[in-house]
Amino acid sequence: MMVEKVLLRVIAKLLIPLIMLFAFYVQFHGDFGPGGGFQAGVIFAVAFILYALIFGVRVARQAISASMSRNLLALGVLVYGGTGVATMLMGGEFLSYNVLADTVHGAQHLGIFVVEFGVGMTVAGAMITIFYTFAGHSSSQLTFRRGDGMHVDAPAPTPKSTEDR
Amino acid sequence: MAVTAFWLVRLRNLFAVVMLTGIYSLFAAALYLVMDAVDVAFTEAAVGAGISTVLMLGTLSLTTDKEKVHKKPSLMALVLVLMTGGVLVYGTFDMPRYGDINAPIHQHVANRYIEKSGDEVGPPNMVTSVLASYRGYDTLGETAVVFTAAVGVLVIIGRSKGTFMPSSSQARRRREDERQEQEDTPS
Numbered sequence: 183m184m185v186e187k188v189l190l191r192v193i194a195k196l197l198i199p200l201i202m203l204f205a206f207y208v209q210f211h212g213d214f215g216p217g218g219g220f221q222a223g224v225i226f227a228v229a230f231i232l233y234a235l236i237f238g239v240r241v242a243r244q245a246i247s248a249s250m251s252r253n254l255l256a257l258g259v260l261v262y263g264g265t266g267v268a269t270m271l272m273g274g275e276f277l278s279y280n281v282l283a284d285t286v287h288g289a290q291h292l293g294i295f296v297v298e299f300g301v302g303m304t305v306a307g308a309m310i311t312i313f314y315t316f317a318g319h320s321s322s323q324l325t326f327r328r329g330d331g332m333h334v335d336a337p338a339p340t341p342k343s344t345e346d347r
Numbered sequence: 348m349a350v351t352a353f354w355l356v357r358l359r360n361l362f363a364v365v366m367l368t369g370i371y372s373l374f375a376a377a378l379y380l381v382m383d384a385v386d387v388a389f390t391e392a393a394v395g396a397g398i399s400t401v402l403m404l405g406t407l408s409l410t411t412d413k414e415k416v417h418k419k420p421s422l423m424a425l426v427l428v429l430m431t432g433g434v435l436v437y438g439t440f441d442m443p444r445y446g447d448i449n450a451p452i453h454q455h456v457a458n459r460y461i462e463k464s465g466d467e468v469g470p471p472n473m474v475t476s477v478l479a480s481y482r483g484y485d486t487l488g489e490t491a492v493v494f495t496a497a498v499g500v501l502v503i504i505g506r507s508k509g510t511f512m513p514s515s516s517q518a519r520r521r522r523e524d525e526r527q528e529q530e531d532t533p534s
Binding site (some may be wrong): 208212213214215216217218220221224225227228231235252255256258259262263266276277279286287290291293294297298300301304305307308309311312313315316317 | 385386389390393394397398401402405406409467468469470471472474475476478479480483484486487489490491493494496497498500501504505
């Protein structure tokens with residue numbers, strides 16, 4: 183495991199909160215600057231995967247369990263679709279946000295906000311779930327063997343090996 | 348980018364290939380940034396250079412990091428690739444120049460979005476207005492695609508807990524483990 187690498191651990195601890203903060207900035211500031219749900223979800227997942235790479239998948243599972251990431255995945259789609267159903271129930275068409283609030287801008291803003299949040303949840307959940315399923319294979323039964331691709335300090339095969347043509 | 352791509356094709360060591368793919372993605376992200384597509388650059392940097400590299404490394408740890416060398420290159424495949432590439436290049440001759448104001452893409456609905464999205468939707472970032480409001484159905488579909496992808500991964504390799512590994516890699520694992528034990532217990 184990589185926990186004993188002090189430099190990596192400290193830098194990661196410094197960086198991960200910033201990356202997650204940036205993810206939320208991209209999520210909630212998507213109306214005004216570049217970004218949106220998809221990018222935010224991906225950045226959030228990247229921060230989390232970095233955590234899992236440095237501290238081990240087992241520790242990461244204690245923060246976000248595998249079932250939780252799956253729930254996040256499904257909940258995001260549900261939020262998006264639910265917004266559409268909500269607009270239908272309030273008398274509009276599917277996903278026409280204008281019925282959500284009194285003013286057009288307010289309603290559109292609210293609708294986009296909720297929908298983008300759903301996208302972000304789905305994407306983050308999907309990325310973390312896929313990472314867990316890939317990483318789970320190499321870590322569940324064989325607790326961090328040497329030579330796994332999952333750690334960076336493994337004796338990596340150099341590009342200039344003999345079979346290199 | 349071209350140098351990276353050709354280097355990629357020549358390499359047989361899959362670990363190096365994964366690393367180069369990440370570098371290629373980073374170049375692509377820089378290219379998107381130059382073309383003012385900041386959203387796409389974001390996504391490319393995070394997904395292409397970040398997550399997919401990690402996932403490919405995970406895949407390598409499940410399989411092997413050496414590519415099987417095919418002795419006999421197939422002539423048919425070469426002809427097919429050249430023909431497809433030729434048709435694609437021929438198709439680009441009809442494309443309008445980059446940034447051409449008369450291109451169909453700038454004449455269709457783009458003007459309406461630019462002129463009216465401020466009144467009809469509101470947010471200053473028109474990309475968000477188009478994605479989440481005008482094209483809400485498309486984005487719902489995209490979200491469903493991401494959901495389906497994750498579910499597909501779960502269905503294929505999610506619940507097996509490593510018991511359904513290909514027998515070849517299981518055997519490789521066992522061999523490596525035995526060798527490891529021998530190394531760890533020097534008498």
